Structure formats: structure tokens, C-alpha cells
Amino acid sequence: MDAAPLIERLWVGNAGRNFNYLVGCPRTGEALVIDPLDADLCLRTAAARSWRITQVLNTHEHSDHVGGNAAVRAATGARLLAHPRAEPRVGPIDQPLADGDAVAVGDVRLQVIEAPGHTPAHVVVFAPVQPSLFCGDTIFNAGVGNCTRGGDPEVLFHTLQRLLVELPPQTRLYPGHDYMQRNLAFALDREPDNDSAQTWSERIENEAVAPLTTLEEERGFNPFLRLHSASLRRNLVQAGLGAAASDKATFLALRTLRDRW
Ligand SMILES: [Zn+2]
Incomplete structure (x- = not known):
């Protein structure tokens, strides 16, 4: 049976006001890191919770969302998941992500939704049990991502319309930044x-x-x-x-x- 995710929202405290996320399985202790920037913070938090990081997922290819990839993967051997178009910036991908894909973190099941607009390679990740959306730089609290570094605002508009139709209203947002x-x-x-x-x-x-x-x-x-x-x-x-x-x-x-x- 699918389990509700355990979620750690990690505040990096940098000028870019980034969040990093850990998604853990309550039974197996496996964990997925989303958009690591502060690798030490991700590793320390996983250790404190006795979680084993097995996967790193990048919502998109901007450096402030992938900067901790190498250090987290070197310390844990985690596999890398991202959209194939992000590969030139994130490095070799172990599991290319496409719309409708499922990502398993132990008993936690996540759904991949392609969400272009901020960049063409952007994906968001939805946890249907205890509805939660890891939305990267697509939606922020009280705002949306800009399109000034490789994005397209018309594409972002259509992505947001789709998310609003498909996701339940009680969905909790876990964005990439606090603005x-x-x-x-x-x-x-x-x-x-x-x-x-x-x-x-x-x-x-x-x-x-x-x-x-x-x-x-x-x-x-x-x-x-x-x-x-x-x-x-x-x-x-x-x-x-x-x-x-x-x-x-x-x-x-x-x-x-x-x-x-
Ligand atoms: Zn970005």
C-alpha cells in the first residue's frame, strides 16, 4: 500500500532563499533529495532521521537546484533523476523523467508531471497520498517562476492551467524558493x-x-x-x-x- 511521504523542508538560508527537500519512506527509511544545493544540510538531516538517501531528483537544470548533486551522490551513491533535456547541465541521468512516470521511494509513490515554462526541462513531483506538490520554480507562494533564463511565459501559463485542473485544492506546495x-x-x-x-x-x-x-x-x-x-x-x-x-x-x-x- 502506498504510504504518506515524510517531508523535510530544508531552509538553505542563502541570498536566493532556496529550499531543499527530503522525501522519506516511513517504513524503509529510504529517502529522495529534491534540488540539493546545500549538500551538508541534506546529508546531516538524513543522518539525524536515520534515512538512507538513494535518489536525487532535479526539478530543473538551474545551478541553484543542482549545486549539491555531486556531493550528495558521492556520499550516498544515489541515482540521479531529471528530465532528459536537463542532462547537459545536471550530468549523466540514471532515470530520465517523463510525464506520467512514477517514482518510488520505498512505499511512497510520486508522480512526475512535465511542467515546462520556467525552463523547457522542468518537472514537478506530486505525492497523491497526503497531496503534496514539489513544484521547483513553477509556482511559488503568492507568485510563479520567472522565464528570464531559458523559459517561456506562454508555456508556463498553459502548465499552470493544467496543474490547477488536475491537482486537488488541498494540495500542499513545496516550492524551490521563498519569495x-x-x-x-x-x-x-x-x-x-x-x-x-x-x-x-x-x-x-x-x-x-x-x-x-x-x-x-x-x-x-x-x-x-x-x-x-x-x-x-x-x-x-x-x-x-x-x-x-x-x-x-x-x-x-x-x-x-x-x-x-
Ligand atoms: Zn530556476
């Missing part, structure tokens, strides 16, 4: 009457690191998941910042604005 305070400030700049964004902004004002959120909560305050919002669209049009004729046009206008914000 929540700044993202909420942008959200309120675009949609000043959004009470949810205001409440969350006040709630996390003095927090060192973002809290966990669900997709349903994100739909309340994440402007990129609120393309239908009349107030958000009206503000774009009034400021001459986008036609807001469609969800896609609204998304693209928001992405361009956030890049410069």
Missing part, C-alpha cells in the same frame, strides 16, 4: 482590495520563512492564479498595462510587470 513577502507586496500592488493577500502579508511580516500553503489558499492571494479577478483586470487596463482580454493576456501582463517590479 512570499515580496510576492505578496506585488499582489497587493496589483489588487489592493484583496483581503486575503492583506491578511497573509500581515501574518508573515515577522516570519523568517514562508509558511506552508495549499493550492486553494493560493487561489485567494496569488495574482497569477487569480486571472479572473475583476479588480486585478480593471487595474491592469486602467494603468494601460495590458488588454486583459483573456486569462492568458492577463497572465503575460502580470509576468512582465513582476519581472520589472
